[in-house]
Amino acid sequence: MGGNSIVPSASAQPPLAAIEAPPYRVPVTIFNPYDELPEDEPDQRRAPRSTTKVVGGLLAFLLVVAFMLITCTRAYVGSVPERTAEVNRQGLTAEVPKFLALPSLGSDGTRTHGIWVTLRADGTALVISSRGPERACFVNYVIEQSLYRDSCTNATYDRAGAPLSGFAARSLDRFESRVTGDAVVVDLERTRLGACRPPSSESCSPASAPVYRPTY
Known part of the structure; x- marks a missing residue:
């Protein structure tokens, strides 16, 4: 038994690692963009966009946006009512001031x-602000004395301000009006500043204009 050798069977297969497979080659086609394509195939290459066309399209877009903004702005401005106040003439007595509170003018x-x-x-109207010219305190009309009085400085003004x-x-500030x-x-x-009282010459209306x- 010790002298007998084992002869491999003829049907035995060699290990896979021992089999040398031929190298696998992948066919590669190199495309040259300068080669002419066959006549029966459409050109699939995209031509680069012209810089002039891109800039022109951008300018056209900006013009459309600007036109829309201008149109919307004009429509908005035209729809905003003027800042005015209306006082019924039936509730007014000639030469007697009547007060109308306006929250938009603030308070003291x-x-x-x-x-x-x-x-x-004479049919015209005089509109005087209740805001005192010195400290913006309330100016009241004293009907018994036919004058205005500043609640802070105690300064007095005639019916014309x-x-x-x-x-x-x-003088007291005014607002323009029409009847x-x-x-x-x-x-x-806008507020028309009161007439200057000498020697004051700033933040007031001179006699010239x-x-x-x-x-605010």
Whole structure:
């Protein structure tokens, strides 16, 4: 038994690692973009966009956006009503100021500011601000004395708003107005500063021309 050798069977297969397979080659086709394609095949290559076309399209888009913005802005401005106040003439007595409170004009901490409206005998109107020119305190009309009085400085003014007594650098401020058939229409967009009282010359209207500022 020790001298006998084992002869492998003829049907035995060699290990897989021992089998050398031929190298596998993948066919590769190199495409040259400069080669002409066959006539029966459409050209699949995309031509680069022209810079002029891109810039032109961008400018056209910006013009459309600008036109839309301008149109919307004009429509909005046209739809915003003017800042005005209307006072019924039926509730006014000639030469007697009547107060109309306007919350948009603020307050002095105790009372809401507004306007004093006087219908004159000649059919025009005088509209005076209730905001004092010195400290923006409430200016009240004292009907028994036919004058205005500043609640902080105690300065007094006549019915036209001109200073009578006390310290006042200018007359009372006003608002422009117009009288229609049934109402006094007051322009609240801007305030006409009171006339200068010498020696004051700033933040007031000189005799030569009135000075206006936006109403706040």
